[in-house]
Amino acid sequence: MPETNSSDIHILMFAWFAFGHMTPFLHLANKLAKRGHRITFVLPKKAVNQLEHLNHYPDLISFHPVTVPSVTGLPPGTETCSDIPIFLTHFLSIAMDLTRDQVESVMTSIKPKLVFYDTAHWIPDIAKPLGIKTICFKVVCAASLAIVLVPARNLTSERPITEAELAEPPPGYPSTSVVLRGREVQSLLFVSNPFGEGITFHERITLALKNCDAISLRTCREVEGKFCDYLGSQYEKPVLLTGPVLPEESESPLDERWGNWLAGFEPGSVVYCSFGSQIILGKTQFQELMLGFELTGLPFFVALKPPLEAATIEEALPEGFEERVKGRGVVWGGWVQQPLMLAHPSVGCFVSHCGFGSMWESLMSDCQIVLVPQLGDQILNARLMTAELKLAVEVKREENGWLSKENLSEAIKSVMDKDSEVGKSVKENHKKWRDTLNPELMNGYIDKFVQGMHELVE
Ligand SMILES: O=c1ccn([C@@H]2O[C@H](COP(=O)(O)OP(=O)(O)O[C@H]3OC[C@@H](O)[C@H](O)[C@H]3O)[C@@H](O)[C@H]2O)c(=O)[nH]1
Numbered sequence: 001m002p003e004t005n006s007s008d009i010h011i012l013m014f015a016w017f018a019f020g021h022m023t024p025f026l027h028l029a030n031k032l033a034k035r036g037h038r039i040t041f042v043l044p045k046k047a048v049n050q051l052e053h054l055n056h057y058p059d060l061i062s063f064h065p066v067t068v069p070s071v072t073g074l075p076p077g078t079e080t081c082s083d084i085p086i087f088l089t090h091f092l093s094i095a096m097d098l099t100r101d102q103v104e105s106v107m108t109s110i111k112p113k114l115v116f117y118d119t120a121h122w123i124p125d126i127a128k129p130l131g132i133k134t135i136c137f138k139v140v141c142a143a144s145l146a147i148v149l150v151p152a153r154n155l156t157s158e159r160p161i162t163e164a165e166l167a168e169p170p171p172g173y174p175s176t177s178v179v180l181r182g183r184e185v186q187s188l189l190f191v192s193n194p195f196g197e198g199i200t201f202h203e204r205i206t207l208a209l210k211n212c213d214a215i216s217l218r219t220c221r222e223v224e225g226k227f228c229d230y231l232g233s234q235y236e237k238p239v240l241l242t243g244p245v246l247p248e249e250s251e252s253p254l255d256e257r258w259g260n261w262l263a264g265f266e267p268g269s270v271v272y273c274s275f276g277s278q279i280i281l282g283k284t285q286f287q288e289l290m291l292g293f294e295l296t297g298l299p300f301f302v303a304l305k306p307p308l309e310a311a312t313i314e315e316a317l318p319e320g321f322e323e324r325v326k327g328r329g330v331v332w333g334g335w336v337q338q339p340l341m342l343a344h345p346s347v348g349c350f351v352s353h354c355g356f357g358s359m360w361e362s363l364m365s366d367c368q369i370v371l372v373p374q375l376g377d378q379i380l381n382a383r384l385m386t387a388e389l390k391l392a393v394e395v396k397r398e399e400n401g402w403l404s405k406e407n408l409s410e411a412i413k414s415v416m417d418k419d420s421e422v423g424k425s426v427k428e429n430h431k432k433w434r435d436t437l438n439p440e441l442m443n444g445y446i447d448k449f450v451q452g453m454h455e456l457v458e
């Protein structure tokens with residue numbers, strides 16, 4: 001039951017049209033609704049169906065669908081990042097900007113006290129004249145913002161960032177281990193690319209952070225304190241931390257089909273793999289990874305999107321693979337209930353792309369963690385987990401970025417082998433961190449966040 005009182009706040013939420021963003025916004029909405037606040041969640045029509053089951057307080061959280069217009073460059077019907085390959089996301093940001101009138105109309109009619117947003121940098125322009133306060137809630141790690149999306153980088157649209165500049169963190173950046181090395185810096189060059197009509201990604205995100213009343217980060221001081229302080233000083237704004245905002249316990253059980261399959265294996269023996277809602281691999285890399293899972297000799301459940309050059313998972317699998325792994329390996333091209341998969345007693349290892357949501361879920365789970373980061377923020381999350389927290393291993397890439405079946409298999413075996421020193425060490429550190437980030441600490445973060453929210457609107 002929500003705990004209501006007279007000072008409850010009506011909040012409007014508007015997140016970037018990606019499930020990795022809308023989902024944590026909704027998790028936060030649940031935590032706030034639990035404390036009696038009302039939320040109007042503005043999101044693409046199609047996303048309503050996909051997120052409805054995560055709304056635990058339908059009396060207090062209402063979905064307000066917007067129509068995402070079709071724009072040149074996007075396949076018809078595109079509404080979220082899951083509908084498109086990553087190189088088309090710039091066009092989706094154009095489409096999101098075209099929903100501005102719809103968002104303005106909801107805001108004017110419901111007059112919330114607060115608006116939470118992340119990527120729509122124009123939200124404060126609508127909210128300020130209406131006397132509404134804004135919180136820019138970021139759901140990527142603080143380190144990934146601090147390393148490039150800060151005024152200290154001194155970027156303009158006339159001067160795109162170079163690889164040489166990216167090889168050095170900005171002045172005052174508080175870490176020498178949570179950094180990108182060698183060719184990895186190329187994964188950040190995109191920040192100088194257009195992300196919307198006449199605006200680069202860097203301009204958009206830094207503007208969004210400059211114009212809000214307070215910055216909020218989905219992280220905690222224990223893990224990212226120094227990066228949060230750095231962002232606060234760069235933007236000269238209050239920084240409110242929500243903690244990891246993990247989902248409330250699910251009421252629906254794990255899909256029977258997968259529950260039964262997993263139940264056929266020893267506790268802690270199955271390797272589960274997922275790369276989140278956006279990653280689509282090339283076919284040859286996809287096949288190499290499948291051979292890597294086969295090579296481990298362990299049971300495995302892989303949930304990945306079909307690779308770029310294939311319509312289905314089945315047509316993308318290596319020759320003879322299905323026969324060889326029959327009975328011990330599943331490769332599934334659809335969505336699974338990841339938190340429930342990770343909580344299943346048979347699952348003992350999570351091979352993850354280390355998206356920020358998956359990072360927190362892995363941290364709170366009992367699984368051994370193997371990381372295969374693909375994009376810039378994921379590489380930085382992986383560095384946090386390996387170099388700073390020392391509770392996971394990252395799969396080694398070849399010089400040219402290739403992930404070999406041998407390296408994947410070695411990494412998995414190194415954490416799954418009971419006698420391995422690496423395996424024992426990451427397990428021990430993982431337990432320490434899980435104990436530190438206990439439910440009491442997490443609740444404390446939300447309570448303090450709510451207090452900060454009240455101070456902002458009073
Ligand atoms: O099959 C699946 C796959 C994923 N999921 C869930 O979807 C969420 C995926 O979010 P992640 O942040 O891990 O990864 P995504 O790639 O989707 O997100 C993206 O946007 C947010 C950023 O912080 C991430 O770094 C970026 O990768 C997780 O909560 C995970 O539990 C499922 O429930 N089922």
Ligand SMILES: [O-]c1cc(O)cc2[o+]c(-c3ccc(O)cc3)c(O[C@@H]3O[C@H](CO)[C@@H](O)[C@H](O)[C@H]3O)cc12
Pocket residue numbers: 016018020081086089090118119138140143144145147148149187188205278375376377378
């Ligand atoms: O890869 C990234 C590296 C980095 O240093 C920072 C970011 O920031 C964000 C981000 C997105 C939205 C915000 O409001 C703030 C920060 C990143 O987000 C991803 O960007 C992709 C752009 O193509 C997008 O497709 C994806 O949905 C976002 O999760 C990435 C990095």
